[in-house]
Amino acid sequence: MKLFRTGRGAVVEKGGKFRLLPALDWNLLFQKADVALFLQELLQRAEPVVFDPAQLLAPIVGQEVWAAGVTYTRSRTARMEESKAAGGESFYDRVYEARRPELFFKATPGRTVGPSGEVGIRSDSTWSVPEPELTLAINSAGRIFGYTVGNDMSARDIEGENPLYLPQAKVYDGCCALGPGLLLADSLPATTEIRLAIMRSSQVIFEGTTRLSAMKRTPEELASFLFRYNSFPSGCFLLTGTGIVPPNDFTLREGDEIRITIEPIGTLVNRVKVL
Numbered sequence: 001m002k003l004f005r006t007g008r009g010a011v012v013e014k015g016g017k018f019r020l021l022p023a024l025d026w027n028l029l030f031q032k033a034d035v036a037l038f039l040q041e042l043l044q045r046a047e048p049v050v051f052d053p054a055q056l057l058a059p060i061v062g063q064e065v066w067a068a069g070v071t072y073t074r075s076r077t078a079r080m081e082e083s084k085a086a087g088g089e090s091f092y093d094r095v096y097e098a099r100r101p102e103l104f105f106k107a108t109p110g111r112t113v114g115p116s117g118e119v120g121i122r123s124d125s126t127w128s129v130p131e132p133e134l135t136l137a138i139n140s141a142g143r144i145f146g147y148t149v150g151n152d153m154s155a156r157d158i159e160g161e162n163p164l165y166l167p168q169a170k171v172y173d174g175c176c177a178l179g180p181g182l183l184l185a186d187s188l189p190a191t192t193e194i195r196l197a198i199m200r201s202s203q204v205i206f207e208g209t210t211r212l213s214a215m216k217r218t219p220e221e222l223a224s225f226l227f228r229y230n231s232f233p234s235g236c237f238l239l240t241g242t243g244i245v246p247p248n249d250f251t252l253r254e255g256d257e258i259r260i261t262i263e264p265i266g267t268l269v270n271r272v273k274v275l
Contacts, residue, residue, distance in 0.1 A: 001036060002266075003029075003146070004181035005114075006055040012039055012046065013181075019046035026061040030137070030235025035145040036184050058114030058178050059137075059148055062234040065112055065176050067133070067152050068222045069102040070095050071215050071241030101217055101225055104166060106152060106239060107176035118273040120174030121252050125155035128252045131242035132196040132260040134212060136219050137182050139235045142227035144219055146184045149260050149268040150239040151177040173275060177258075178237065180266045187219075188212060192262065196244045199257040206250060210243030217241075 002013040009022030010029075021042055032038040070092050095102045113119060121128035135150030153176065159169035190213035197207040219240060226238055252258075254274045261267040 001039065001184045002181050003039065003059070003184060004051075005057045005059045005061075006052070007057065008049070008055060011049060011051060012043060013051070014043070018049050018051040019043055020049035021046050026059075027063075027234040030063060031140045031233070033139070033141065033143070035139065039184070053115070053180070056115040056180055058109070058112050058117065059182050060109045060112055060178055060237065062109065063236050064105065064232065065107040065109075065150075065178070065237045065239070066226055067104055067106040067170070067239040068217070068241045069104065071101065071217050071222070072210065072243035073214070073216075096216065101222055103222070103226055103238075104170065106170060111171070111173055112176045112178055113174055113270060114177065115179040115268060115270075117177060117270055118174060119151060119153050119177050119258065119270045120172060120273055120275045121153065121254075122155050122158070122172055123274050125158055125169075126251065127157035127160075128153065128155050129246050129250065130154075130196065130198070130252065130258045130260070131239075132194050132244055133239040133242050134188070134192070134194060134219075134262060135178060136223060136238040136240060137235070138223050138226075138232070138238060140231075140233055142223060144186075144223055146182040147188060147262075147265055148178050148182050148237070149180070149262050149265055150237070151258060151260055151268060151270060152239050152242065153177075174273070176239075177268055177270045179268045183265045194244065195259075195261040197259045197261075198246070198252070199259065200253065200255070205256075206246045208244040208246075214243045215240065 010024040131152040137146035155169040
């Protein structure tokens with residue numbers, strides 16, 4: 001079952017059929033102990049609808065977006081390289097091996113764009129990249145009930161200058177993208193593939209793939225640490241880290257198209273704008 005947020009309301013896809021739930025309270029959804037069961041009951045009186053992808057919105061209303069870092073070997077290596085000049089390269093190696101993961105605040109709903117929205121790159125950055133990530137939808141009790149595609153936009157030069165600049169490298173208008181919708185499932189197989197393609201002038205200029213099996217930590221582990229002594233009345237999203245990092249001589253430009261695919265969730269497509 002998949003759940004989409006559109007301009008007409010929530011749309012549920014089940015068995016290839018789409019049904020409209022125009023009055024669904026999105027924040028209430030994240031408070032339910034069993035989201036799938038809650039939606040099943042609503043679907044009994046929901047109307048069929050023709051699904052229009054052009055109406056898709058980011059699947060977020062009142063949720064905070066958080067992120068985990070250094071959960072893949074490729075991410076660890078990249079962040080050690082970018083922070084070497086600032087003397088912080090050992091931090092990322094140590095957190096990769098540590099019991100406690102790196103977790104940080106990523107975005108408010110207003111800083112998050114949906115499918116076909118424009119992600120931002122800072123004009124005071126000369127080295128900006130997308131980070132394609134499996135993203136967890138977590139209810140207010142800390143239970144993972146769904147998954148979506150996430151893009152953790154990053155200004156690598158700002159973060160590399162000093163690790164204490166992480167919030168400026170990560171949190172700004174259009175710094176995050178989520179979508180196209182939520183896949184409601186208890187878990188995803190370790191063989192699940194994440195694919196990234198970056199287009200410039202209709203040409204692929206970078207592409208890469210990874211699998212969930214390359215993650216050092218499990219989604220459940222990351223969620224449990226996030227909810228330690230922390231409450232989320234309307235639930236939250238948690239990006240789980242990236243295993244795909246473009247080469248050090250690559251940076252995004254205005255108008256680039258970013259395509260991130262995680263099957264069976266779908267593909268998140270966004271264009272880049274300079275802030």
